[in-house]
Amino acid sequence: MSGSAAGLRRAGFTRRALLGVVGLVAGLDRAVAAATEPLRAVPTGRDRLWLVRPDGSEVLSRFRDADGYDRTQILLLSWFMRDIRDDDRAVWMEPRLFDLLAGVQASMSAVHGAALPLTVTSGYRTLGHNASLENAARTSMHLYGYAADVQMRGYPPRAVALAASFFSEGGIGLYDTFTHLDVWRRRTWIERPPLR
Template identity: 50%
Template sequence: MPVSRRKLLAGCAGAFAGLAGYDPAYARALAGAAGPVPVRLWLRREGTKEEVSAIVRTPDGYNAHDLLLLSWLLRDVGDASAAVWIDPRLFDLLAAVQGAMSAVHGSAVPLIVTSGYRTPKHNAGLEGAARASLHLAGRAVDLKAAGYAPDAVAVAGALCGRGGVGIYPNFCHLDLGAARVWGRGRKTSPGQPAPGTPITQPKESA
């Protein structure tokens, strides 16, 4: 049974309400902008400066030629540029995220890939990386959007997708796995103590 946009927005708000920087108005704007999945996707690759503007779908289905270009862009540049065929549904997700953010922004918002496919060797050498990371299967991507905080990309990812959303200081993780949200290494707002900071009993106000 399809999930309504209202329920999606409610779930998004519940997941992100406790995060610093979460903007309900921005989430509502995204929900209003979300529509049919766009067929075009514009990605940049951090580090290599490569850029691909691709047609993900045609009236006949997925566009194999452009999916190959996108899959190569998401190769493991940290391990001899090893590449695999990326799950095309990941590109559908990214196109939806980009489409919604661009509609709210008023012009195209570049999505910048920081990590796509990872080889087992590369993944094993990364501190904190999950042993069964979906990056290994071509079903996950780490990215950021020019001019936006990771929170903004995360909200769009939660609204447009049904998988995992991870929020990090400098990027957002999106995947096609089970629906879940997490954050690591998050910075607190100025003047706000970090969770876990010891406290003493407050003095009663006069």
């Protein structure tokens, strides 16, 4: 018996145990692949959204088809964008906002080479919640369901803003940790919203 094989035997390893470990690793590899398959297979397109919240909640939605917006999916997405800091209050979000978010997500996922979710840090805001925020515009588009603050893991806010600039007819605000996107009127700002 060779010295290395004897060393394996002395350590309590046998060829059969080694084959078992290899089989286990191969099995784990398949299990990991199966567990992550839904993440890799998430379709991206201008009619679909994959949104997550910082708390880990997420939604996958195909909100539009050849006939237009799917009202049930817009309702689902509107609920997802609710004000989680003020008693989960929600409004009907402007569907064009979802078009914008889907465009940003699809283009950035294409550049990345895999589907990436958008993290929503703020969607709809109640008047009370908005008033409690330092430097929030009194007439913020969040109050009307026209805006979202988003992040994309692995990309700086500038990259998200650049992607949005190809799709947006509305506002793009660049902040240190997120990008503000809305579908009101075209304007851009850095760090602080424009005076209205």
